[in-house]
Amino acid sequence: MSAAPPSSNQPDVILDVRNLVTTFDTDAGTLTAVDGVSLQVRRGRTLGVVGESGCGKSVTALSIMRLLPQPMGRIRSGKILFEGEDISSLPIESMRRIRGGKIGMIFQEPMTALNPVHSIGRQLSEVFLLHRTRDRGEALRLSVEMLAKVGIPSPEIRVGEYPHQLSGGMRQRVVIAMALACSPSLVIADEPTTALDVTIQAQILDLMRSLQHDMGMAILLITHDLGVIAEMCDDVVVMYGGRVAECGPVEQIFRAPSHPYTRGLLQSIPRLSTPRKSRLSVIEGMVPGLADLPIGCRFQNRCPHRVEACVVQPATDEVSAGHHVACHRWRELGHPGEVGS
Numbered sequence: 001m002s003a004a005p006p007s008s009n010q011p012d013v014i015l016d017v018r019n020l021v022t023t024f025d026t027d028a029g030t031l032t033a034v035d036g037v038s039l040q041v042r043r044g045r046t047l048g049v050v051g052e053s054g055c056g057k058s059v060t061a062l063s064i065m066r067l068l069p070q071p072m073g074r075i076r077s078g079k080i081l082f083e084g085e086d087i088s089s090l091p092i093e094s095m096r097r098i099r100g101g102k103i104g105m106i107f108q109e110p111m112t113a114l115n116p117v118h119s120i121g122r123q124l125s126e127v128f129l130l131h132r133t134r135d136r137g138e139a140l141r142l143s144v145e146m147l148a149k150v151g152i153p154s155p156e157i158r159v160g161e162y163p164h165q166l167s168g169g170m171r172q173r174v175v176i177a178m179a180l181a182c183s184p185s186l187v188i189a190d191e192p193t194t195a196l197d198v199t200i201q202a203q204i205l206d207l208m209r210s211l212q213h214d215m216g217m218a219i220l221l222i223t224h225d226l227g228v229i230a231e232m233c234d235d236v237v238v239m240y241g242g243r244v245a246e247c248g249p250v251e252q253i254f255r256a257p258s259h260p261y262t263r264g265l266l267q268s269i270p271r272l273s274t275p276r277k278s279r280l281s282v283i284e285g286m287v288p289g290l291a292d293l294p295i296g297c298r299f300q301n302r303c304p305h306r307v308e309a310c311v312v313q314p315a316t317d318e319v320s321a322g323h324h325v326a327c328h329r330w331r332e333l334g335h336p337g338e339v340g341s
Contacts, residue, residue, distance in 0.1 A: 104179030121159030241298025248323030
């Protein structure tokens with residue numbers, strides 16, 4: 001079982017994913033992309049999910065939204081409790097009412113998320129027509145208001161333009177506007193700043209933080225960038241090989257990382273104090289493919305602390321309040337102190 005907080009029925013938990021298993025049927029057989037993942041998102045807070053490409057972050061998000069590619073992808077087992085209701089097996093029509101209404105999603109690449117042959121106003125209006133009103137004039141008015149809220153200048157002009165006429169930062173703001181149009185209680189953001197330059201990234205993160213403060217929504221933020229985790233998140237889940245390696249409050253994870261993979265990620269962050277000609281710390285080896293996942297601890301073939309016991313999947317241990325880890329040796333390895341200090 002992956003490292004995860006214990007299941008909870010607390011009223012402040014808006015999303016409670018329990019032992020989620022997601023598979024894909026391929027020519028090579030059935031591959032498990034998400035293997036026993038559990039996580040919780042609390043109202044008004046931000047949970048970050050971090051890890052290298054291929055670790056299962058985006059598949060977890062697509063599973064929650066029931067947007068897995070069909071017919072290959074499927075949720076094999078587990079529960080996805082949203083506001084206390086298991087949405088993992090809801091009829092598709094019921095799920096469509098939740099998507100965009102109660103749960104919004106910000107996709108990684110806005111040019112993929114937006115339809116190139118429809119105007120911005122038409123695409124944003126569709127969200128309001130589906131969830132808020134049947135009046136097209138009212139939907140267009142609400143669209144202009146939403147574009148203004150996400151900081152797009154001259155929104156009454158932009159509603160008539162097409163995605164290719166906007167910059168990358170503007171397109172991402174449109175995607176954010178679509179995700180937040182109906183004031184959802186939860187927003188899932190899948191690598192929302194990956195395709196943007198550093199300056200625009202900072203603007204988008206500031207916008208998301210400001211809108212969260214104003215609207216009170218919870219955010220599930222998927223990223224490979226630990227700097228974004230440190231800046232945006234209250235809690236973090238570290239994933240590797242489709243499982244949760246470590247999870248807990250951001251401050252605790254950064255101050256006392258307990259899993260060798262978490263330590264490797266944190267130690268690989270460039271720092272101003274690093275001598276100019278010194279070599280950056282790296283995690284040796286490659287992420288295994290889904291068809292070649294090792295038995296036991298998924299990180300064992302790259303771990304400098306591997307022992308014979310690692311061929312058995314480690315149990316989940318509590319390091320401290322709210323901080324959990326799945327590693328056989330975390331106690332004897334001790335804490336390296338705050339990484340980056």
